[in-house]
Amino acid sequence: MDAILLQILNGLDKGSAYALIALGLTLIFGTLGVVNFAHGALFMIGAFCAVTVQRILNLSYEVVDETQKDFLGNALKVKTSYVESWFGPEMGGAIIDWAVPIAIIFAIPIMIFIGFVMERGLIKHFYKREHADQILVTFGLAIVLQEVIKYFYGANPIQTASPEALSGVANVGALFGMDIVYPVWRIVYFFFSVVIIGGIFSFLQFTTFGMVVRAGMADRETVGLLGINIDRRFTIMFGIAAAVAGLAGVMYTPINSPNYHMGMDFLVLSFVVVVVGGMGSLPGAVLAGFMLGILEAFASMNEIKSILPGIDQIIIYVVAIIILLTRPRGLMGRKGVMEE
Amino acid sequence: MFGLDKKDTRMLLVVAVLTLCAPFILNPFPTDSAMAQFNAGYPDLMQRFVIFGIFAIGFNILFGLTGYLSFGHAAFLGVGSYSAVWMFKLLSMNVVPAILLAVVISGLFALLIGFVSLRRSGIYFSILTLAFAQMSFNLAYSVLTPITNGETGLQLTLDDPRVLGVSATADGSIPVTSLFGLEMRSTFEMVVGPWAFQFNAGYYLCALVLLAVFYLSIRIFRSPFGMMLRAVKSNQQRMNYTGLNTKPYTLAAFVISGMYAGLAGGLMASMDPLAGAERMQWTASGEVVLMTILGGAGTLIGPVLGAGFIKYFENIFSKINDTVLHNWFAFMPDGLEDFVVFIVHPFIGKGWHLTLGIMFMLVVVFLPGGLVEGGQRIAKWVKGRKNKDDSTSATKNPAE
Numbered sequence: 001m002d003a004i005l006l007q008i009l010n011g012l013d014k015g016s017a018y019a020l021i022a023l024g025l026t027l028i029f030g031t032l033g034v035v036n037f038a039h040g041a042l043f044m045i046g047a048f049c050a051v052t053v054q055r056i057l058n059l060s061y062e063v064v065d066e067t068q069k070d071f072l073g074n075a076l077k078v079k080t081s082y083v084e085s086w087f088g089p090e091m092g093g094a095i096i097d098w099a100v101p102i103a104i105i106f107a108i109p110i111m112i113f114i115g116f117v118m119e120r121g122l123i124k125h126f127y128k129r130e131h132a133d134q135i136l137v138t139f140g141l142a143i144v145l146q147e148v149i150k151y152f153y154g155a156n157p158i159q160t161a162s163p164e165a166l167s168g169v170a171n172v173g174a175l176f177g178m179d180i181v182y183p184v185w186r187i188v189y190f191f192f193s194v195v196i197i198g199g200i201f202s203f204l205q206f207t208t209f210g211m212v213v214r215a216g217m218a219d220r221e222t223v224g225l226l227g228i229n230i231d232r233r234f235t236i237m238f239g240i241a242a243a244v245a246g247l248a249g250v251m252y253t254p255i256n257s258p259n260y261h262m263g264m265d266f267l268v269l270s271f272v273v274v275v276v277g278g279m280g281s282l283p284g285a286v287l288a289g290f291m292l293g294i295l296e297a298f299a300s301m302n303e304i305k306s307i308l309p310g311i312d313q314i315i316i317y318v319v320a321i322i323i324l325l326t327r328p329r330g331l332m333g334r335k336g337v338m339e340e
Numbered sequence: 341m342f343g344l345d346k347k348d349t350r351m352l353l354v355v356a357v358l359t360l361c362a363p364f365i366l367n368p369f370p371t372d373s374a375m376a377q378f379n380a381g382y383p384d385l386m387q388r389f390v391i392f393g394i395f396a397i398g399f400n401i402l403f404g405l406t407g408y409l410s411f412g413h414a415a416f417l418g419v420g421s422y423s424a425v426w427m428f429k430l431l432s433m434n435v436v437p438a439i440l441l442a443v444v445i446s447g448l449f450a451l452l453i454g455f456v457s458l459r460r461s462g463i464y465f466s467i468l469t470l471a472f473a474q475m476s477f478n479l480a481y482s483v484l485t486p487i488t489n490g491e492t493g494l495q496l497t498l499d500d501p502r503v504l505g506v507s508a509t510a511d512g513s514i515p516v517t518s519l520f521g522l523e524m525r526s527t528f529e530m531v532v533g534p535w536a537f538q539f540n541a542g543y544y545l546c547a548l549v550l551l552a553v554f555y556l557s558i559r560i561f562r563s564p565f566g567m568m569l570r571a572v573k574s575n576q577q578r579m580n581y582t583g584l585n586t587k588p589y590t591l592a593a594f595v596i597s598g599m600y601a602g603l604a605g606g607l608m609a610s611m612d613p614l615a616g617a618e619r620m621q622w623t624a625s626g627e628v629v630l631m632t633i634l635g636g637a638g639t640l641i642g643p644v645l646g647a648g649f650i651k652y653f654e655n656i657f658s659k660i661n662d663t664v665l666h667n668w669f670a671f672m673p674d675g676l677e678d679f680v681v682f683i684v685h686p687f688i689g690k691g692w693h694l695t696l697g698i699m700f701m702l703v704v705v706f707l708p709g710g711l712v713e714g715g716q717r718i719a720k721w722v723k724g725r726k727n728k729d730d731s732t733s734a735t736k737n738p739a740e
Contacts (some may be wrong), residue, residue, distance in 0.1 A: 035463050125705065131463050132409045136633060137704045139626065143697030151686050151694065268474055268622060271467050279463075310483025317475040324468060325459060 002178055007297045009172065013186040013255065015293020016193030020248035021270040022277065022285040023197060024241035030217045030280040031234045034123055035131055037138035040267025041145040042242050045114065046107055046249025047258035048149055051158050053103035057083050057096045098163045100253060107250045108243050115242030119235050142264065150260040162254035185254050192251050196244060197286055213237055272320040278333025288331055292316050348558050351641060355554055359547040362386055363537045370534030377659055380652055383527055383540030387611050389648045390546040391604050396631040396643030397557050398600020402593050404638035405566060407573035411466045411625050412473025416446040416598040418480065418620030420605025422487070425494045425615045432505035433515045435524065439606040446602020447595055454594035458587060461576065473622055480617040493616030517610050519545060524611060542611045549607060553600060558640055569593050630700050636710030645711050650696065657692040
């Protein structure tokens, strides 16, 4: 029982990353009808937003401290970060410590901006072209973004720590009277993703803006004929989708040190998730994300691996292939969306 | 000639001359001159040109003709490499059985994957092939380690059986790959004045194979079968409505292109008897897509051009560094020189992929027909300027 719960927890945090990326992919696909191969790169850029914020906060200057001596008896040079000197050591230290959550504030506008530029500058011109062309051009864009990041940050993974208070482990099993110890940050990640997903759904469900967008997803032409500038709303949705991917990336940095090709690794899986959930179905994407995350976690249990060796490596793909062949529309796919 | 019309024969001859004289053509600069770094006429690189050319030709038969964009083609290349290396381990160091086995095994593998993936089309097909390739990659890395030797990659060892050959040569080293005794690595060097040209047995084997498969692809393009594939690309629904089952045609195209990839993998292993799982990774599949699109999908010569182009510039660009740049721009005033070097710097050396990505995007956006279309446009433009005086009304070219 403990083991099962532990695997579910394991699955939930991976599943939340899948679900967030797949949600963004589906938003873009459902609104603009574009298959965005650069979405993984957006996830990666989000992660590097966190790295940048942490680096900026850690910018420091050196002062010669006469009171301290090193072992040679010279005055010691002490590095003090600007943040600490402005806000005092306690407050400043806390700010530096909480760099990753703070990065969220910066990541949102940056990601929305990148999303706007991408949509207006490039993807807009590809609505009328074949899906193959869309795949190709976004694939090219993904390579470019990846290389730009690599140019500035190097090819090695960059460790980014979570806040001290959230970096330990907690006994989550205590609630159920069991003993399950689990890293706190992963639980935070899960709740964070739930909040984001809930936010997106309620935004679409309970605001006028969301209603118009949903109407546009169902029938773009008619909404346009009603005198609504649907293109602009879709552009905004693209920005939001980019922000969702970026936030998923920001919060993922303490779990997995970001490197420039992390986006590509996640992208392949997220596509599989979208296909399993059903192209263009938002609940499908979320459901499939969590489902596949949990399945993957269970498949990597030693008990299961001893029966079917290597199953943990391929389970997601096997499930995807089975689903595509038996339910071509995916779990919750709508009729008429990408039937071809 | 060979059942081709005049235009195709000419193209085949041009390709033949280019590949057979490649050691000369790719070595235009004397060995000691400053420009020698642009020489590409050494065996290793020439082999790569030709092998990736074969790979891209095969990919083009699927993508260029039927429009099915496979994102998992590297899996077949990987399977081909593994089977060839196994042949070297078990049978003998002769490349013929190894290449044959590579083609057969990858063909069977393609039949299996194609049978499943081709039940869907469009984006689903791309994702299915991607999933299959990634699955094979993961398997090669983990469970199939007894066959693939996991992360280390499959290598020859001294205690391999090699039933028809020898486990180790007289001096106790691993024997080298050969074609009935002709060693693949044997190179004949011809020195003419300051130039040194290298003629490598392995390269010429690859080149001959390339010519054979290029000829085959011309025949496929011009055959009724090729016509059928093009019909699938332009409107599959209409084909279905006329009561025609397109599945056998697309499946055949998929298997053929898988066998091309396997052939490329087999040749790769014949030149250097190693096989690693990273050959199957989806970035490798992406590379062949880049080559085909950059050269011109759906054209005969495009994929070969694209493969040569990418491999050449990959090699050259990666070699250029800041010192070289400073030498080039030395004629400029100092400040300007530093500035130019600063601007160019991100695009060279390790930044080659950035250049490639940008180039690829530009091609997809502005030149969907790739380099071939670019060439045609330039030719048309030149011709148009000549004919301007004769007739103002432009004649419409018949659609290809």
